Amino acid sequence: MPHEKTPDPSRGAAEPLLRIRDLHVSFPTDDGTVHAVNGMDLTLGRGETVGLVGESGSGKTVTSQALMGLLKETRASVTGEILFDGTDLNALDEDRMRAWRGKKIAMIFQDPLSAMHPFHTVGAQIAEAYRVHNKVSRKAATAVAVDMLGRVGIPDPKRRAAAHPHEFSGGMRQRAMIAMALVCEPELLIADEPTTALDVTVQAQILDLLGDLQRETGTAVVLVTHDLGVVAEVCHQVVVMYGGQCVERGAMRDVFRDPRHPYAQGLLASMPSLADTAGRLTPIPGFPPSLTTLPAGCLFADRCPQTHLVPDDLCRSARPELAGSAAHPSRCHQEVHAIQREAAR
Structure with missing residues (x-):
């Protein structure tokens, strides 16, 4: 079980540094429109670190590119609000965004050799x-x-x-x-898979360095990664993404100890464990949905082992909303039915 991150003393009732509301990003292609991000919401306080986790194609990197304003001069359609310290970055033109990029918001790219x-x-x-x-x-x-x-x-x-x-x-x-x-x-740092190509020793050094610099400067960090071990080490909160949506979010300790969404449960079950060296990893069967033809129901339904627990085939006919506690919601019909059953008592 990961250790608990010490909350930043500046956290509290103050207005968050970053608030994303109903972010949608789509790209026109010859095969149809790719719906890369579908209604993303995120809140990040000053000095906090949030981990965006999920398989390749889940929308993590596109979300970070939208935050940096890197999609403004492309054919991408970006809608929704990206409020940074009260300013909607999505409403800024490229010249104004360029003045912010690097000074207020900066990014560590996955491959520094190609980025430099x-x-x-x-x-x-x-x-x-x-x-x-x-x-x-x-x-x-x-x-x-x-x-x-x-x-x-x-x-x-x-x-x-x-x-x-x-x-x-x-x-x-x-x-x-x-x-x-x-x-x-900068006040906000976006780190896109900053340790993926490094061996474990150098990876640990880089994570320690980022933590030291963050404490020194008070910078908030959005960490894009598929490595749940890294998330457990450095993040205050976690956003689990699938099919361009947030399917679960919450404090790191809450998501790791009590994952609500079947996809989050599958990700955690697929992690290797030092306590169970003889056991086999449990992969998630199937493949993510096509982002050009999204299903009408839950995006995870075709891979979910728990659809039989929801009546009326609702998982394949209706798109679930985030439900549950404000601090730890998940996008699953089971969560909605649990709330309804509790209210009916």
């Missing part, structure tokens, strides 16, 4: 990211870049700042990407 320019030195790229939002000389920005490389644990940062991305190891490139993302001390 191969022809410029690492130090020059971090310095340029700093100069975009701060009126300083190139010399002063370079000094900031060297200092930031030192802060993220890169040895001999002055010499390493003059190196190119391909001269760094995978772990060092990820540290440099973190340095670039945090150099302007």
Whole structure:
């Protein structure tokens, strides 16, 4: 069982830093419209970390791209509200969004080698990211870049700042990407699978680094990952996504100890356990639904082992809403029927 994250002392009744309301993202393709995100809701307080988890194609990365405003100049249709400190990012034009991107909201991409320019030195790229939002000389920005490389644990940062991305190891490139993302001390950091390509030792170092920097700067973090072990280690809350929807959300300890949605239960059952080394992993059978032809009912119905518990074949005929407690709801007809049965008593 994962340990409990210590709540941030700044949490409370204050207005959340980020609030997403009914986010929908779709893309036109030759095969039809891809409904990548379907009514996503999310609330994140200052200094908190939320993990977006789910299989590939569940809408995690598209949600993060919408937060960064990276879909504004594409053919994607983005509707709903993305309220950041009271400002609807979805209503900003590209010029205004560019002024926010990097300074108030930053992103760590999954592959730092492809995210960084191969022809410029690492130090020059971090310095340029700093100069975009701060009126300083190139010399002063370079000094900031060297200092930031030192802060993220890169040895001999002055010499390493003059190196190119391909001269760094995978772990060092990820540290440099973190340095670039945090150099302007953003209020929100989006980390898209930041440890996927790293071995477990370097992964642990990167997670410790992110935690230390978060405590130092008070930055809120949206962590996109398929690794539930990482979520258990660093997240305050969890959002389980499936078919572009949030199917369950809540405090990390609540979701891990008492998963409500059959999909969340399946994800946790598929995790390896040190306590049961002889047991076999339990995979979730079947495949996610096509995002071009979404079913009328629950998106998980064809893979769910519990549809027989809901009467009238409701799982395949009606789309469930989030139900249950405000702190730990799930998108399952069983939750709705449980509430109705309790009310009828």
